[in-house]
Amino acid sequence: MVDGVVLNETLRNQARPLVIEDAIEEVRVMTSNISAEYGRFAGGVANAITRSGGNVFSGSFRTTFNNDSWRALTPYEQEHSLAPADTVVPTYEATGGGPVLRDKLWFFTAVRFETQKAAQTTRYTNLAYEEEERDRRFEGKATWLVAKGQTIRAAYSGRNLRQPSVASAVIMDLASLSERREADRLVSLNYSGVLSSGFFVEGQYSRRQYRIRGVGSRFTDVVRGTLILDRSRDSARWNSPTFCAVCGPDGSETIEARDNFDAVVKGSYYWSTRTRGAHHVVFGADVFEDSRQNDNWQSGSGYRLVVNNTLIRDNGTSLYPVIQSGTTPTQAAATYLQWNPIFTSSAGSRLRTYSGFVNDSWTAGPHWSFNLGVRWDHTDAKDQARTPVSDAQAWSPRVSATWDPTATGAWTLHGGFSRYSMGVASAIADLGSGAGRNSSFRYVYMGPSINLDASAAQPVSTSDALTTVFDWFLANGGTNRPLRDAPTYAGVNRVVGSDLSTPSAYDFTVGFGRRLGTRGSMRLDGIFREFRDFYAEQKDLTTGRVTDPRGQLYDLGLIVNTNEMKRGYKALQAQVQYAPRTSITVGGNYTLSRARGNFEGEFEASGPAVSEALLYPEYVRESWAYPTGLLAIDERHNLRLWLSYGMAVAAARADVSVLQQLTSGAPQSPDAPIVVTGFLPNPGYVTPPVIGTYFFGGRGVDTTDAAASTDLSLNVSAPILRDRLRVFARFVLGNIFNQAVVTRPDDTVLTAVLDPALALFNPFTQSPVEGVHYRLGPTYGQALSADGWQRPRWFAFSAGFRF
Numbered sequence: 114m115v116d117g118v119v120l121n122e123t124l125r126n127q128a129r130p131l132v133i134e135d136a137i138e139e140v141r142v143m144t145s146n147i148s149a150e151y152g153r154f155a156g157g158v159a160n161a162i163t164r165s166g167g168n169v170f171s172g173s174f175r176t177t178f179n180n181d182s183w184r185a186l187t188p189y190e191q192e193h194s195l196a197p198a199d200t201v202v203p204t205y206e207a208t209g210g211g212p213v214l215r216d217k218l219w220f221f222t223a224v225r226f227e228t229q230k231a232a233q234t235t236r237y238t239n240l241a242y243e244e245e246e247r248d249r250r251f252e253g254k255a256t257w258l259v260a261k262g263q264t265i266r267a268a269y270s271g272r273n274l275r276q277p278s279v280a281s282a283v284i285m286d287l288a289s290l291s292e293r294r295e296a297d298r299l300v301s302l303n304y305s306g307v308l309s310s311g312f313f314v315e316g317q318y319s320r321r322q323y324r325i326r327g328v329g330s331r332f333t334d335v336v337r338g339t340l341i342l343d344r345s346r347d348s349a350r351w352n353s354p355t356f357c358a359v360c361g362p363d364g365s366e367t368i369e370a371r372d373n374f375d376a377v378v379k380g381s382y383y384w385s386t387r388t389r390g391a392h393h394v395v396f397g398a399d400v401f402e403d404s405r406q407n408d409n410w411q412s413g414s415g416y417r418l419v420v421n422n423t424l425i426r427d428n429g430t431s432l433y434p435v436i437q438s439g440t441t442p443t444q445a446a447a448t449y450l451q452w453n454p455i456f457t458s459s460a461g462s463r464l465r466t467y468s469g470f471v472n473d474s475w476t477a478g479p480h481w482s483f484n485l486g487v488r489w490d491h492t493d494a495k496d497q498a499r500t501p502v503s504d505a506q507a508w509s510p511r512v513s514a515t516w517d518p519t520a521t522g523a524w525t526l527h528g529g530f531s532r533y534s535m536g537v538a539s540a541i542a543d544l545g546s547g548a549g550r551n552s553s554f555r556y557v558y559m560g561p562s563i564n565l566d567a568s569a570a571q572p573v574s575t576s577d578a579l580t581t582v583f584d585w586f587l588a589n590g591g592t593n594r595p596l597r598d599a600p601t602y603a604g605v606n607r608v609v610g611s612d613l614s615t616p617s618a619y620d621f622t623v624g625f626g627r628r629l630g631t632r633g634s635m636r637l638d639g640i641f642r643e644f645r646d647f648y649a650e651q652k653d654l655t656t657g658r659v660t661d662p663r664g665q666l667y668d669l670g671l672i673v674n675t676n677e678m679k680r681g682y683k684a685l686q687a688q689v690q691y692a693p694r695t696s697i698t699v700g701g702n703y704t705l706s707r708a709r710g711n712f713e714g715e716f717e718a719s720g721p722a723v724s725e726a727l728l729y730p731e732y733v734r735e736s737w738a739y740p741t742g743l744l745a746i747d748e749r750h751n752l753r754l755w756l757s758y759g760m761a762v763a764a765a766r767a768d769v770s771v772l773q774q775l776t777s778g779a780p781q782s783p784d785a786p787i788v789v790t791g792f793l794p795n796p797g798y799v800t801p802p803v804i805g806t807y808f809f810g811g812r813g814v815d816t817t818d819a820a821a822s823t824d825l826s827l828n829v830s831a832p833i834l835r836d837r838l839r840v841f842a843r844f845v846l847g848n849i850f851n852q853a854v855v856t857r858p859d860d861t862v863l864t865a866v867l868d869p870a871l872a873l874f875n876p877f878t879q880s881p882v883e884g885v886h887y888r889l890g891p892t893y894g895q896a897l898s899a900d901g902w903q904r905p906r907w908f909a910f911s912a913g914f915r916f
Contacts, residue, residue, distance in 0.1 A: 114160040116268065118301045118319040119153075122371045123403035123464065123539040125720030128159075129297050129323060131270050133250050135173055135206045136223035138164045145622045145640060146513040146529040149472040149486030150379065150395050153536035155618040155644065165256050165266070166210030166219030175913035177204040181231045184907035185851050187899045193239050195899065197232045204228075206913075210254075218257050225250040236349050236897045238285045238429030247275045262307035272297040281328065281355040283897075285343065285423065286432055291354035292327040311383040318376050325369040329356030330413030333364075335583045336576050338413025341434055345422045345868065347861040347890075351432055352575055357410035369407035370461070371539070376400045379470075390477040399468040405497065405539040406461035408549050411453040418582060420448050421867070424564055424572050433572035435564045436582065437869065439557035442595035445788045445803050445866050449597050450586060452554045456603065459497040459549025464537050467491045472511065479520035484529070486511040492615060494537045498548035498604065505614035507534040513622070528623040535615045540720045541648055544672050547604020555597040560585030599652075599668060599800040606659055606667035607650065614674050616646045616714070616721075624686075633691030633700075640684045647678040647712060649724035653731075654797055668799050670728065678712035678724050679741060701754040708747040711739045711812065729802045732789045737876060738805060743780040743813025750777040750819070765831035772824040778854075780813030785862035785887060792875045807876060809862060809887055815894075818854040820903045825849055842912040851906040859897050861890030 114120060120128040144157040151158050181197040190196070210221035227248040234241050252270035259265055274295040284290070301319035308314060330353045332338040341352040361367045379397025411417065422435035439447025472486030487510050494503040513529025543550050563581060564572045573581075586594070601607055624638035652670035659669045683706060690700035715721050726739045733739070752775040759768045789805040830841035864887045865871045874886040881887050896902050 114158065115270075115299075116163055116301065116303075117160060117317060117377075118268075118299065118321075119373060119375055119401065120299075120321070121373075122323055123373065123405050123462075124371060125540065125717075126536075126538050127720075129272070129321070131250065131252075131272050131297055131299055132161050132163070133206060133208070133223040133225045133252060135175055135208050135225075136163045136221075136252060138162045145620055145638070146484060146527075146531060147511065147533070148395065148474075148484065149470040149488040149509065149511045150397065152399070152468055152470070152488050152490055152509065152534065153401065153466060155533045155535045155616060163223075163252070163254065163268075164208070164210065164221055165254055166212065166221040168212050168215055168219070170209070170211035171916060172209030173207065173913060173915040175206045175911055177206075177909060177911035178202075179204070179229065179909050183909065185905035187896075187902040187905050188853055189896050189899045189902055193234070195232065195234060195239070195241055198230045198243050200230050202228050202230050204911075213255075216258070218255065221254045221256075223252050233280075233900070234898050235280075235285050235287070235289075235429070236283050237346055237423075238425055238432070240287055240429050242278055242287055242290065244279070245277050249273045264305050266301075266303040266305075268299075268301045268303075270297075270299045279328075283347065283349045285346070285349050285351040285425075285429075289340075289351055289354050291329055291331075291356070291358060293325070294327045296322075296324045298322045313381040313383075314379070315381070316376075316378045318374070320374040321372060323371040325371070326366055327358050328354075329358040329360075329367065329410065330354045331358050333357070333359065333413045333415075335414045335416060336579050338415075339579055340412040340417045341423075341575070342417060342419045343423045344419055344866070345861075345863065345890075347859065348419075351423070352579075353413055355412065357413045357415075360408065360410040360413070367408065367410065369405070369409075371403075371405050371407075373401065373403045375402075390475060392476075393474040394471065395474075396471040397469070399466075399470070401466045401468070401536070403464040403536070403539065404462050405543070406459045406549070407497075408455050408458055409551055410455060411551050415453055416583075417451040417453065418448070418579065419451060421446070421869075424567060424569075426572070432575065433564050434575060434578050435567075436558060436562060436578060437565065438562040439559045442557050442559070443597055443790070443803055444557050445786075445790075446869055448558045448582075450556045450558060450582065452556070452592055453551040454554075455549065455551050457498065457548040460499050462495060462497045462539055462542060462546075463499070464494040464539065464542055465492075466536050467493065480517050482515045482517075484511065484513040488534075490534050490536075490615075492537055494542050496542045496546035496548070496609070497550065498546045500546065501611075502542045502545065502609040503537050503613045503615070505612065507614065507617060508532075509534050509617075523628050525626045527625070529621070531620045532617055533620060534617040537613075537615050538721050541613075541672065541723070542609065544650075544723065545604065545608035550603040552603045553601040554592065555600065556586065556592075556594045557597045558582055558586070559589075596800065598803040602661055602667060605661050607670040607672070609672040610651075610674075613648075613672060614646055616644060616648065616674075619643045619645065629689075629691055632693065633689065635689040636687070638684075638686045640682070640686065642682040644680040644682075644710075644714060645676055646674045647676070647680070647714060647724055648721060649673055649675040649678065649727045651675075651727040652729055653727065658799060666799050672723065673727070675724065675727060677726060678710070678714070678739070680708075680710035680712055680714050680744065682706065682708045682746075696759050698757045699755070701752070703753075704748070704751040706748060706751070708744040709742065710744050711735070711741040713744055713746075725806075729798065731793060731796055732802050733805060734877065737807050740808050740812045742782070742811050745780060745782075745813075747780050747813065748777055750775065752776075764836065765829070768828040770826045770828075772826075774820075774822045774824070776820050778817035778819050779856075781815035781817065781858065781860055782808055782812045783810060783815060783860065783862045783889065783893075784808045785864045786866045787864050787876055788866060788873055789876060792877055804866065805876070807864070807881070807887075809881060809883075817856060817858060820854050820856060821852050822848040822903070823850055823852075838914055838916045840912070840914045842910065844910045845908065847907045848904060849906060852903065853905060854903050855894070855896045855901060856903050857896065857901040858894045859890060859892045859901075861893060863888050863890055
């Protein structure tokens, strides 16, 4: 949030970067025992409060200089003789504010211009390219004192981003790069009024618009517009960009809109009595709506070709698809075509939440204080076909207590319980939509095999291979051919259940705080969080069947909530800060945590996830399809220690800071697709599954190495022009000892689905044997690019002035 306005976008529920750093007055972060006035989240709340103008003109200007070559090389770059981009890229930030009418009307503005350039490489082929990002941000705010105690604030901010060469996933060639352009606009209007000495009211309306364009292939023919995925390399992509940039009406540019609006009214009442203590009661109502309008084309041609392997020649500049012909329409190990049509254009979703809340911060006396609140959220959601998908409600109690045994603040003990209910995301609401969402139909290729001889002097070119594949496909029934496995027919064989609700988290906290004399403080908290009401696709013998417009019969899947999935988080958090002298401050944060379960629940790249545990349940086993173990978010140890020393010389000042960081490695789960059909009798499905996911050894059984880093910064400032202007400079040297560990390793595991040399096994009766039924990929555990390593030693500096 920024100034109480929601920044999160609707697809992945991630905040948009609209804030200009030098315009921030303060940042408030809440992770537990959060007031009931905040909702639609399951983790925490961060609110950036931006500056406003006053009766004195003030402002700042800062330039930050970065250069990709001002860093050490990662081991990957050293091994492959890769050099970073040697270009100085400045970031300009300027702020300014002051009176328009003294004591009546004030303004504040800020801008930020940044162009970043960094050297990148493709995966597996090590082709170098320059990744550029041109970021332009701007904001303006006006504050009007209408009358005594009556204030109106209006704010407008925006961001324009252009990335000339961006990869939408793991890519193997430069033809997979595309341009991405983004535009954000945020406008808000806020009224606050003091109606009496104890009663305060506030109303706020905001609207955010977010547009994405230019992403994907600019070719729609099958040779240049078909995306190729290499199954032997964890589905790395090549030949054409992901998505389609020119699949709008009549071949126009594809544009995606992700917007929201929010209207909030609330009152604050201060009430104090001799016998009942002091109360600060906040109550109000909120109407929030997310929306998305997008025809989500997955490739330029509408097809993807999933091949068995890729021949890499000429130092990665020449790629040739290895295409293994199938012998049956459902053969799992054969190359297959995936058709992703969109049958109906999006009409735009409307994901609305109506909320009411009341929260009482009660100081009962010198020893006790309480926070008592409750929030009610009613979801009224419609997908991009304007079909209702959720009409649910949730109550979220928030209760906490703090005890001060000495009534002096020297010691405090606290505990609390809260429920946090999330809002519905477009990624889930649209799963059953027939508008804007692509379907997935897969067809085994049964024409002539291509490039099976890895030592061939002249392999068949990609153009000729694709021509052969599509000539065979179209001559043998095309999209009317028998399907490889169960398809996803948007709006037909998967729908959202009528009683779908939103996931929630139950949060328990307990802890204590201690004041360390007049020079410091410490705090220790225990956090226990359990997540509930996960999303899952249920497809079994009770969900029924459905036919498409051509009369084809399918098994029907329902998007539902389930508590068969488990996801829990436990943590012990310690914080300490102490100033032995006025010029020295030391401190640290340490978190000991554990995240365990059988379902991740969400991913950074795709947002909320849908469990497949209820999908054809006869063909999965919990022990290998969704075992319980350490989740990817598990971070056992997280330590931050810092020391800051400040020194004044006349009117000038210098501050030196050292930060030591230590983070445990992340859990890794060796999993891969396996064949699940043919081992059990079909209990009555139209199209039983062919492929399932198998966890070899369990979830989270491998772990990356712990990463440590020591950072050093120097800040200097001095007044000039009789102290009316202050100049400053900041120098930062990160990871000064150049410590290096692999943070994003390759996790490819090969099975008979990916490597015909491996043997099939019956997952219902057999335990797989490594080397016989599966094996780790040749680069398992290794970094496949420079950004797979910890950031090496780096340097940056900035300079500017304030007035």
